[in-house]
Structures are given as structure tokens and as C-alpha cells.
Amino acid sequence: GDSVTQTEGLVTLTEGLPVMLNCTYQSTYSPFLFWYVQHLNEAPKLLLKSFTDNKRPEHQGFHATLHKSSSSFHLQKSSAQLSDSALYYCALSPNNRIFFGDGTQLVVKP
């Protein structure tokens, strides 16, 4: 079946340090992969979506590379900001369904 695994429930780091949130997936198809961000008391919003070619999607300083060989779509940013503190979901969409991981809470401290 289709599934997404986010191994870290909570990531805490200091402002200015690099961010990497892990995401691996299982799918019988060649799905699209997404990252969503949810700030406190708000609805999730799309942050990034994988491309079918080798382009690397980027948004708000975040980027992610789809590695089909390792079934991964890790989220990265070179320098964390306080405003990046939020809940991040990795998701995959093989068809009309969408499957979310359990989410990673990112806390950025001064």
C-alpha cells in the first residue's frame, strides 16, 4: 500500500542553523510528493510539490529533492528562521487519494 514515514516527531534547532526534515515513502505508483506547513491555529498550506523531471522545487528558502532510488523527499533549508517554527507534513498522491505522514514539529529557538 501507499504510505509516508516521517521519522522525527520533533526537531528543535537554533536560528541560523540548517534544517533537514526526513520523509520516505512507499507507493506502487510513481506519485507526486508534497510538503505542507501548518502554523499554529491555521490550516495546512502547500509548501512544495515534486516535479516529474529532475527540477528541484523551492519555496520560502525551502527545497526538496525527490530521490526515487531511495524513495525519499527530504525537506531542507540552509538557515532556519524563527518564523519557520511550525508543523510540517510530507504527503504523497498516487491518484485521487492523498496520504499524509504523521508530521514533524519544527521549533526554531533564538
Add this chain to the structure above:
Amino acid sequence: AQTIHQWPVAEIKAVGSPLSLGCTIKGKSSPNLYWYWQATGGTLQQLFYSITVGQVESVVQLNLSASRPKDDQFILSTEKLLLSHSGFYLCAWMGGGYAEQFFGPGTRLTVL
């Protein structure tokens, strides 16, 4: 442009009372629609999805039901609320096929 509305914005209800939450999308014909629930401090839990009018698939029921009476409307309901129903309810739409989802603003439900 597509817009998605949810009502009510927030609700405080008593245990055992009925509930009806609504979601409407404008500017998109025949969208795939989804209901999610999120406990306070918890993760997203997909509840139901619907690809067409009159058809709803259950993912996790949690003693809730869903209906799609119109192409642009998705309703979540129960006849008897439980304390465990408290949380944040989100409606989302997908354009169909290999596409991302867009979420509504959500309804915050408190069951006392």
C-alpha cells in the same frame, strides 16, 4: 479563482448533541473533497473523501458520517457527539488526478 468555505468557524457543543459541519467550494467543478480531523496538538487524520456527488468513502469513521448532497458541498455530521470529537476539522479539495490539496480555514469544535 477557487475558494473554499467552512461553517461554522467554531462551535461549542454538549456531549450527546448532534453536529453538522459544512464545506463549500466555489470556482471548481467536480472537485474531489476530503474531511480531516486534528486533535489539539495532534496530527492530521483523514476521515472521508468524495470524488462525485452522492458518493462518499470512509477512511476512519470516528462515529461520524459524511455526505455530498451537491457538487460543491460536503457535510460532516453525527447524531451524538463524544468528548473525543473535540478538535479541528478541515475540509480540502483536490483538482483530480495527481494534484495537491487545498485546505479550507477549518472549524474548531469543543465538546463539553
